[in-house]
Amino acid sequence: MKKEYTxxxxxxxxxxxxxxxxxxxxxxxINIDSLNVSPxxxxxxxxxxxxxxxxxxxxxKLCLQIEKQVEVLKAYYNTxxxxxxxxxxLYKVPTDAVAEKLQVERLLREYGARAVxxxxxxxxxxxTGHREETDRLIQFLEPYxxxxxxxxxxxxIIKASSGFHDKIREFEAVEPAEExxxxxxxxxxxxxxxx
Amino acid sequence: xxxxxxxxxxxxxxxxxxxxxxxxxxxxxxxGAIMPIYDALYDYNDRLKHVLVRHExxxxxxxxxxxxxxxxxxxxxxxxxxxxxxLVTGLADAMIDSTPLVCITGQVFAHLLGTDAFxxxxxxxxxxxxxxxxxQITDATEIPHILSKAFYIAGSGRPGxxxxxxxxxxxxxxxxxxxxxxxxxxxxxxxxxxxxxxxxEAAAQLINDAKKPFVIFGQGVILGRAEKEFKAxxxxxxxxxxxxxLGLSALxxxxxxNVGMLGMHGNYGPNVLTNECDVxxxxxxxxxxxVTGRLDKYAKQAKIVHLDIDPAEINKxxxxxxxxxxxxxxxxxxxxxxxxxxxxKEWLALxxxxxxxxxxxxxxxxxxxxxxxxxxxxxxxxxNELTGGNAIVVTDVGQHQMVACRYAKFxxxxxxxxxxxxxxxxxxxxxxIGAKFGALDRTVVAVxxxxxxxxxxQEMGTIMQxxxxxxxxxxxxxxxxxxxxxxxxxxxxxxxxxxxxSPDFVQLAKAYGIHGASVDDRELLKNALxxxxxxxxxxxxxxxxxxxxxxxxxxxxxxSVSEIRLK
Numbered sequence: 177m178k179k180e181y182t183x184x185x186x187x188x189x190x191x192x193x194x195x196x197x198x199x200x201x202x203x204x205x206i207n208i209d210s211l212n213v214s215p216x217x218x219x220x221x222x223x224x225x226x227x228x229x230x231x232x233x234x235x236x237k238l239c240l241q242i243e244k245q246v247e248v249l250k251a252y253y254n255t256x257x258x259x260x261x262x263x264x265x266l267y268k269v270p271t272d273a274v275a276e277k278l279q280v281e282r283l284l285r286e287y288g289a290r291a292v293x294x295x296x297x298x299x300x301x302x303x304t305g306h307r308e309e310t311d312r313l314i315q316f317l318e319p320y321x322x323x324x325x326x327x328x329x330x331x332x333i334i335k336a337s338s339g340f341h342d343k344i345r346e347f348e349a350v351e352p353a354e355e356x357x358x359x360x361x362x363x364x365x366x367x368x369x370x371x
Numbered sequence: 372x373x374x375x376x377x378x379x380x381x382x383x384x385x386x387x388x389x390x391x392x393x394x395x396x397x398x399x400x401x402x403g404a405i406m407p408i409y410d411a412l413y414d415y416n417d418r419l420k421h422v423l424v425r426h427e428x429x430x431x432x433x434x435x436x437x438x439x440x441x442x443x444x445x446x447x448x449x450x451x452x453x454x455x456x457x458l459v460t461g462l463a464d465a466m467i468d469s470t471p472l473v474c475i476t477g478q479v480f481a482h483l484l485g486t487d488a489f490x491x492x493x494x495x496x497x498x499x500x501x502x503x504x505x506x507q508i509t510d511a512t513e514i515p516h517i518l519s520k521a522f523y524i525a526g527s528g529r530p531g532x533x534x535x536x537x538x539x540x541x542x543x544x545x546x547x548x549x550x551x552x553x554x555x556x557x558x559x560x561x562x563x564x565x566x567x568x569x570x571x572e573a574a575a576q577l578i579n580d581a582k583k584p585f586v587i588f589g590q591g592v593i594l595g596r597a598e599k600e601f602k603a604x605x606x607x608x609x610x611x612x613x614x615x616x617l618g619l620s621a622l623x624x625x626x627x628x629n630v631g632m633l634g635m636h637g638n639y640g641p642n643v644l645t646n647e648c649d650v651x652x653x654x655x656x657x658x659x660x661x662v663t664g665r666l667d668k669y670a671k672q673a674k675i676v677h678l679d680i681d682p683a684e685i686n687k688x689x690x691x692x693x694x695x696x697x698x699x700x701x702x703x704x705x706x707x708x709x710x711x712x713x714x715x716k717e718w719l720a721l722x723x724x725x726x727x728x729x730x731x732x733x734x735x736x737x738x739x740x741x742x743x744x745x746x747x748x749x750x751x752x753x754x755n756e757l758t759g760g761n762a763i764v765v766t767d768v769g770q771h772q773m774v775a776c777r778y779a780k781f782x783x784x785x786x787x788x789x790x791x792x793x794x795x796x797x798x799x800x801x802x803x804i805g806a807k808f809g810a811l812d813r814t815v816v817a818v819x820x821x822x823x824x825x826x827x828x829q830e831m832g833t834i835m836q837x838x839x840x841x842x843x844x845x846x847x848x849x850x851x852x853x854x855x856x857x858x859x860x861x862x863x864x865x866x867x868x869x870x871x872x873s874p875d876f877v878q879l880a881k882a883y884g885i886h887g888a889s890v891d892d893r894e895l896l897k898n899a900l901x902x903x904x905x906x907x908x909x910x911x912x913x914x915x916x917x918x919x920x921x922x923x924x925x926x927x928x929x930x931s932v933s934e935i936r937l938k
Contacts, residue, residue, distance in 0.1 A: 192499065240682055
């Protein structure tokens with residue numbers, strides 16, 4: 177059964193690696209629904225957060241193909257209940273509409289929104305949340321002349337994760353710790369792909 | 372290494388890296404963007420042998436042949452633009468067949484990147500899907516470090532092709548060279564998974580409990596240099612073993628436990644009994660669709676032990692009961708230690724019974740015909756007799772490839788060189804050239820069809836210029852035989868563009884200074900082959916074989932391996 181999976185990949189910061197990872201999906205005609213790449217908590221290590229809709233078998237194989245890339249340190253996949261995730265959204269609306277018609281107070285309270293810029297001609301609100309939450313705010317603002325809207329990719333933290341600081345030391349060792357080659361065969365049940 | 376710092380050019384650094392890595396032969400073709408490297412090569416002529424090919428595709432296939440006959444990393448030079456794009460087929464071939472290569476391409480000056488400069492092409496992005504790793508160098512100081520990584524990545528773990536694109540300014544640039552240090556660790560790269568004892572134990576348990584164990588092996592045994600370990604393993608367990616096309620020659624073909632070839636045109640017993648064994652032990656192979664046939668009817672009754680160095684291969688096509696990650700050079704001896712000494716006489720006899728049936732139905736007629744047109748099988752059979760199974764046989768792609776792999780005898784490993792995964796027509800001639808350079812003391816016979824030969828026959832020019840001794844055996848059926856066979860069997864004999872005309876190959880060879888002959892008479896065949904083998908230097912022998920002979924047995928596409936057809 178297909179469902180939403182979040183793939184987290186730790187990599188070196190290398191030109192061309194984004195393409196190497198992207199073509200693993202496109203070769204199999206799999207759409208990437210959301211993609212975020214940014215520096216991780218460990219210096220020089222980048223973190224990819226990729227969201228796709230696929231079966232667990234396919235996701236597992238994709239992660240192994242990703243990990244096979246020379247500059248990839250580790251790839252994890254998780255269902256939505258195993259992660260905490262957020263997307264950020266910016267909304268640009270005419271200031272007069274905001275000032276006159278909109279109940280700004282309600283907006284701020286109900287949607288957790290924040291005004292980033294208030295100018296004579298337009299105001300920009302920001303909010304973070306799940307897709308449905310940011311979508312709801314679009315619907316709310318549309319009648320007031322929403323000028324522009326943008327949303328970031330998903331960023332996610334794996335609930336069971338203890339970070340990558342310790343891991344990187346193990347990677348740097350010439351003789352890796354056994355844990356680094358953990359996989360669903362070698363490790364039992366819930367411990368699979370946890371960090 | 373050396374503390375003496377000297378100033379050298381990027382080009383010199385490339386060649387110093389090759390020397391430090393023990394490279395003795397480079398296959399290449401010069402051009403504008405790689406001229407500085409070729410200029411430097413002029414002074415390295417005494418230490419590095421460069422083979423000028425006639426087309427970059429020929430160069431990379433030669434590099435592949437060299438890598439596969441020698442077990443070393445093949446090195447290929449090409450220029451930017453068309454030079455680099457001509458490498459793509461070979462890269463894809465090397466990628467899917469896990470062949471270690473380092474390809475160095477020239478690139479336009481760094482300041483011209485992205486300007487559509489003359490002979491500029493985005494080589495890195497074109498080659499990304501078909502390389503294990505690639506990298507663009509625009510500063511000479513990167514060269515020693517990046518090339519050491521390139522050789523390490525190409526040759527370690529599951530091998531594969533690496534491409535390094537070097538802009539012209541970096542080739543020219545002088546820098547302080549501090550010597551070359553071989554790479555042996557990259558923190559994000561794990562060439563070998565750690566061997567886990569519990570899985571070796573579980574695998575041994577399955578094998579010890581098995582009544583009908585069956586080993587299938589691939590090129591992993593050769594790439595892991597584990598031929599001895601493999602032989603010890605199957606001998607102790609009394610395990611029948613069958614090979615994939617790339618595993619061929621890892622175990623001598625006349626070994627009593629070698630039961631033959633797997634897959635679409637493999638042997639009868641190994642295919643049928645795949646669906647009767649109780650434990651299937653796969654060693655260094657990847658369950659290609661040409662081996663498994665219909666997956667949902669493949670070895671469903673069996674427990675599966677899968678030994679592979681590449682974690683991504685485990686459970687990719689066939690679900691393993693016990694996965695044994697690791698280099699088979701390490702895992703096989705551990706497994707051998709734990710398995711009981713056994714002989715599965717009745718089970719092995721069953722394979723022999725199927726072999727007998729196949730002999731009666733197919734093989735006898737193919738190898739020992741007494742009348743009618745010549746068969747490909749009898750040519751290979753005679754070749755076996757004359758070489759004693761000691762030659763390296765390089766094959767192209769198609770019917771002759773299947774026949775050669777089915778019937779060729781091999782005593783030594785690294786003797787069968789063929790394009791298995793990609794199925795690249797035109798592979799054999801250049802690969803044979805490379806194979807010869809990789810094993811100068813061995814006889815190299817390139818078995819090629821009339822179609823495939825015409826794809827890369829310009830490499831006869833390379834043979835001419837190098838004075839190399841390669842035997843070219845063309846099995847000419849005046850058809851693109853494999854496609855014709857499928858059209859006959861599955862498209863109601865609608866022979867759509869498979870009727871291919873050929874030039875006079877013997878005359879063509881003569882134009883390149885290569886002696887040759889053509890034979891279509893059974894009486895003369897053996898002598899003709901003997902003449903080819905005895906000839907000092909390269910020789911082309913064309914054998915006119917039956918026009919519409921088919922390769923059998925055959926597992927038709929979409930069928931299970933047990934539905935293999937004998938006719």
